[in-house]
Amino acid sequence: MNEAASSAAALRVEVHLPLPQFQLRCSFQARPEVVVLFGPSGAGKTSVLDCIAGFRKPASGHILLGERVLFSSGQGVNLPVRQRRVGYLSQQPALFPHLSVRSNVGYGLLDLPRSERDARVDSILERFRIAPLAASRPPAISGGEQQRVALARTLVCEPELLLLDEPLSALDVTLKSLLLDAIFDWQRERAVPMLYVTHDQAEAYSLSRRVLVMESGSVVADGEPHQVFTAPFRREQAVLSGYENLFDAVIQETHPVLGTMTCRLAGSGLLLESPLANKAVGETASLALRAGDILVATTRPSGISARNLLSGRIHLIEDRDGMVAMSVLCPAGDDPAGHAPAGEGQTDFRVHITRGALQNLDLQIGQPVWLIIKTHSIQFLRN
Amino acid sequence: MTSPLLLSLQLALVTASLLLVLGLPLAWWLAFTRFRLRFLIESLVALPIVLPPTVLGFYLLLALGSRGSLGAFWARLTGHTLAFSFEGLVLGSVIYSLPFAVQPFTAALASVDRRVLAASASLGASSWRTFWRITFPLAVPGIVTGFALSFAHTLGEFGVVLMLGGNIPGHTQTASIAIFDNVQMLDYPAAARQSITLLAISFLLLVVINGLNRKRNWRLQ
Numbered sequence: 001m002n003e004a005a006s007s008a009a010a011l012r013v014e015v016h017l018p019l020p021q022f023q024l025r026c027s028f029q030a031r032p033e034v035v036v037l038f039g040p041s042g043a044g045k046t047s048v049l050d051c052i053a054g055f056r057k058p059a060s061g062h063i064l065l066g067e068r069v070l071f072s073s074g075q076g077v078n079l080p081v082r083q084r085r086v087g088y089l090s091q092q093p094a095l096f097p098h099l100s101v102r103s104n105v106g107y108g109l110l111d112l113p114r115s116e117r118d119a120r121v122d123s124i125l126e127r128f129r130i131a132p133l134a135a136s137r138p139p140a141i142s143g144g145e146q147q148r149v150a151l152a153r154t155l156v157c158e159p160e161l162l163l164l165d166e167p168l169s170a171l172d173v174t175l176k177s178l179l180l181d182a183i184f185d186w187q188r189e190r191a192v193p194m195l196y197v198t199h200d201q202a203e204a205y206s207l208s209r210r211v212l213v214m215e216s217g218s219v220v221a222d223g224e225p226h227q228v229f230t231a232p233f234r235r236e237q238a239v240l241s242g243y244e245n246l247f248d249a250v251i252q253e254t255h256p257v258l259g260t261m262t263c264r265l266a267g268s269g270l271l272l273e274s275p276l277a278n279k280a281v282g283e284t285a286s287l288a289l290r291a292g293d294i295l296v297a298t299t300r301p302s303g304i305s306a307r308n309l310l311s312g313r314i315h316l317i318e319d320r321d322g323m324v325a326m327s328v329l330c331p332a333g334d335d336p337a338g339h340a341p342a343g344e345g346q347t348d349f350r351v352h353i354t355r356g357a358l359q360n361l362d363l364q365i366g367q368p369v370w371l372i373i374k375t376h377s378i379q380f381l382r383n
Numbered sequence: 384m385t386s387p388l389l390l391s392l393q394l395a396l397v398t399a400s401l402l403l404v405l406g407l408p409l410a411w412w413l414a415f416t417r418f419r420l421r422f423l424i425e426s427l428v429a430l431p432i433v434l435p436p437t438v439l440g441f442y443l444l445l446a447l448g449s450r451g452s453l454g455a456f457w458a459r460l461t462g463h464t465l466a467f468s469f470e471g472l473v474l475g476s477v478i479y480s481l482p483f484a485v486q487p488f489t490a491a492l493a494s495v496d497r498r499v500l501a502a503s504a505s506l507g508a509s510s511w512r513t514f515w516r517i518t519f520p521l522a523v524p525g526i527v528t529g530f531a532l533s534f535a536h537t538l539g540e541f542g543v544v545l546m547l548g549g550n551i552p553g554h555t556q557t558a559s560i561a562i563f564d565n566v567q568m569l570d571y572p573a574a575a576r577q578s579i580t581l582l583a584i585s586f587l588l589l590v591v592i593n594g595l596n597r598k599r600n601w602r603l604q
Contacts, residue, residue: 055501081501082505083507092498098520108506108507108508
């Protein structure tokens with residue numbers, strides 16, 4: 001094994017930094033693995049990377065890479081960027097425009113003897129298939145080629161940690177998957193921690209088994225993609241992850257034997273059967289429901305396993321590209337599960353169906369419909 | 384005896400070279416500092432642009448004369464005063480042409496992409512290496528412009544030189560003052576010869592600089 005692999009070590013981060021919009025308060029660890037930092041724009045993802053790379057100084061906290069202290073407010077350590085051995089790649093290749101591709105890639109190795117530097121540069125140029133460009137200057141090559149050069153320039157230095165800030169978002173799909181493969185191969189060989197920032201959920205799913213969800217400067221969820229994306233933790237993140245229906249509710253009954261609870265929605269008093277959660281009767285809860293998880297029927301269905309059948313009226317039909325978004329107003333009172341009708345007002349359900357379904361059922365605004373909601377498609381939000 | 388034109392060229396070359404050495408660190412500081420009172424220093428640097436040269440020359444004369452503190456110090460050191468000497472002219476010119484070097488230097492250094500500088504640091508380069516290998520080469524057009532402007536500006540200097548140099552032929556009589564003298568003595572042909580020479584030199588200088596910068600910019604795009 002090479003020296004980098006043997007010295008590869010875990011990253012431990014705990015930083016606090018007041019920013020204009022929020023307090024960055026972020027704490028996590030990463031073994032030599034790929035970790036996706038996911039969150040909306042302005043959640044503080046890039047600020048975290050900047051702290052780790054050394055471009056920004058946290059107000060307090062510590063950043064450790066294995067045994068090395070990169071930053072520690074307690075010990076008064078703030079290692080300069082150049083001594084951190086942290087590779088950083090963003091959407092901008094930031095190549096040196098006046099140097100050839102070869103000189104760009106060799107820049108981080110200037111302290112090595114000429115022969116060793118040349119050998120390492122040659123090998124990485126081959127590996128990233130940019131050897132034919134070696135004599136070109138960055139302005140003369142394409143954006144995808146520039147990003148490959150930037151990647152080679154970063155990796156040739158054998159960084160002990162790799163920070164990638166949406167590095168491929170400007171590239172087309174084919175090129176992107178090619179470069180991703182190259183990055184992941186390298187990460188597996190060197191076994192160093194790698195943080196990959198993205199705000200694209202599909203990308204987060206495909207990239208890593210571990211996703212850290214950031215929101216307003218804090219890590220609000222940490223786990224496998226299907227865990228953090230199917231069990232939303234906070235309202236903002238639920239909206240971001242495609243939960244169009246968010247309701248406040250009060251727990252009316254719990255049915256531990258059935259594994260369900262009855263929740264009364266605030267406003268309308270409509271009752272919904274939800275999965276059993278760690279909540280007591282009378283407690284408030286926030287529920288989330290994907291618009292695509294709701295079924296629509298024009299007549300009252302029977303012999304169906306779903307526990308929630310709601311009658312309502314179509315209030316709005318919007319054709320968006322490729323699918324139809326509907327708004328259905330459901331009053332309290334029709335209660336197939338047999339609960340006592342209660343409350344007043346109506347609840348507005350956002351429902352997504354296909355264009356085909358719209359045509360088949362010949363749905364019109366004002367038409368009465370039935371909504372069918374499976375118990376387990378209802379998720380609880382952490383307050 | 385040095386001809387006025389040669390003297391002017393010597394003065395301009397020495398001044399522009401000194402400004403390159405002294406102005407570059409100042410410009411670097413101005414371009415990258417987060418010091419909140421930077422604008423005070425910037426105003427001070429820009430002062431010679433708006434100040435009448437005679438005002439600057441007057442204050443310098445006071446400071447450099449044998450009764451001035453700087454003049455007295457220099458006199459003890461070298462045995463002659465700074466006023467009415469070539470060294471005095473150099474000092475005056477450096478101050479007078481300072482903004483013409485420092486402002487283009489600063490603009491050029493500040494316009495270098497910060498992300499490129501950040502990349503250099505994250506690849507392990509020290510500030511020194513980043514400056515000489517990245518910042519300086521990328522700022523060369525502005526630095527060349529600053530050098531040329533301070534050279535040309537010194538070449539055309541009149542007020543400060545007159546106040547400070549005393550118009551001593553062969554020592555402190557520069558081309559621009561010689562032209563003035565010739566006109567005073569109604570020697571128009573001599574004034575015309577000197578004028579056309581200065582005009583040609585200044586124009587050629589600017590043509591060469593602009594041509595070089597254009598070629599370089601074209602290559603980097």
